[in-house]
Amino acid sequence: MRSMLAFAVALLLGVAAHAAVPLQASKVSVSEAGQLERDAQIELARQIVMHGSPQGAHSCATCHGEEGQGKTKAAFPHLAGLPAPYLIRQLRHFNQMARDNPSMQAIAHNLSESQIVALAAYFSRLVPPPVMGATVQPPALGEQLALHGSGAVPACVTCHGPGGRGLGGALSAAFPPIAGQPAVYLERQLVAWRNDKRPAGPDGLMGAVGKHLTVEQIRAVSLYFAAQPTLSNVPTAVVRP
Numbered sequence: 588m589r590s591m592l593a594f595a596v597a598l599l600l601g602v603a604a605h606a607a608v609p610l611q612a613s614k615v616s617v618s619e620a621g622q623l624e625r626d627a628q629i630e631l632a633r634q635i636v637m638h639g640s641p642q643g644a645h646s647c648a649t650c651h652g653e654e655g656q657g658k659t660k661a662a663f664p665h666l667a668g669l670p671a672p673y674l675i676r677q678l679r680h681f682n683q684m685a686r687d688n689p690s691m692q693a694i695a696h697n698l699s700e701s702q703i704v705a706l707a708a709y710f711s712r713l714v715p716p717p718v719m720g721a722t723v724q725p726p727a728l729g730e731q732l733a734l735h736g737s738g739a740v741p742a743c744v745t746c747h748g749p750g751g752r753g754l755g756g757a758l759s760a761a762f763p764p765i766a767g768q769p770a771v772y773l774e775r776q777l778v779a780w781r782n783d784k785r786p787a788g789p790d791g792l793m794g795a796v797g798k799h800l801t802v803e804q805i806r807a808v809s810l811y812f813a814a815q816p817t818l819s820n821v822p823t824a825v826v827r828p
């Protein structure tokens with residue numbers, strides 16, 4: 588198992604590193620028409636975020652905040668600054684009832700594919716909320732697992748970047764930042780993977796990680812990443828996705 592996961596990491600990191608080169612080289616200035624289309628897409632998303640959709644999806648701001656900053660006390664994750672391809676994947680999973688959460692399934696069920704793409708673009712451009720400091724001191728076990736891994740599980744930062752702030756660039760399509768998300772939210776995700784309630788994600792990596800963690804490790808590592816600063820606290824630490 589250890590070697591399988593290690594192999595998958597090497598493969599993914601290798602492939603993505605190659606993909607990053609042509610992606611950057613092909614950056615061209617956006618045409619005026621493209622810009623107008625983009626503005627329209629962002630405006631469509633903003634309407635849904637603030638007021639919900641005519642098809643019945645609730646306003647995202649109610650739970651995720653007007654700036655996509657989330658609500659820590661209610662364990663609503665922040666969406667601001669998460670990579671667009673990651674957000675699209677999650678909204679599709681909710682839409683197809685593959686990721687378990689009754690509120691989000693009902694909401695995503697009422698979103699069209701173009702609305703999903705527009706909302707992902709919208710939230711990915713916002714700045715993640717700063718982390719105000721831990722209210723609970725994370726157990727040392729959390730840091731140990733995050734930085735060094737344990738048994739079959741590689742260090743979380745291998746895939747989630749320094750401090751869990753993401754790897755940036757092309758790699759961010761697969762590997763989201765996890766720093767500063769509510770501890771209860773993070774814990775629920777890891778438990779969901781343990782219980783096959785959330786799709787295992789690219790190459791089944793998180794399904795494998797979740798199944799190798801104990802309840803104690805899950806709690807400790809969730810408290811650790813919830814207390815880690817985001818890109819708002821450390822703006823120059825990582826290239827923005």
Ligand code: HEC
Pocket residue numbers: 635636644645646647648649650651662663664665666669674677678687688690691694706772775776
């Ligand atoms: C009633 C509250 C509520 C509303 C309204 C809501 N969400 Fe959510 N959302 C949640 C909760 C709770 C979760 C965490 C689900 C879980 O634990 O898996 C979540 C998770 C998500 C995720 C996954 C985040 C991640 O890091 O994987 C995305 C993406 C998302 N919501 C997008 C949206 C969008 C877009 C809208 C508006 C169209 C919206 N949500 C409206 C409650 C809400």
Ligand code: HEC
Pocket residue numbers: 592595596664673676732733740741742743744745746747761762763764765768773776777786787788789792793796808809
């Ligand atoms: C081999 C690479 C890899 C390692 C190691 C890894 N992850 Fe992940 N992680 C991923 C991928 C890929 C995703 C995206 C899954 C998806 O798209 O649903 C992810 C997603 C997550 C999410 C969901 C974020 C959200 O917003 O819902 C959490 C939480 C998470 N990982 C925690 C951890 C923790 C904690 C560790 C260490 C114990 C860890 N990961 C180690 C690859 C990895």
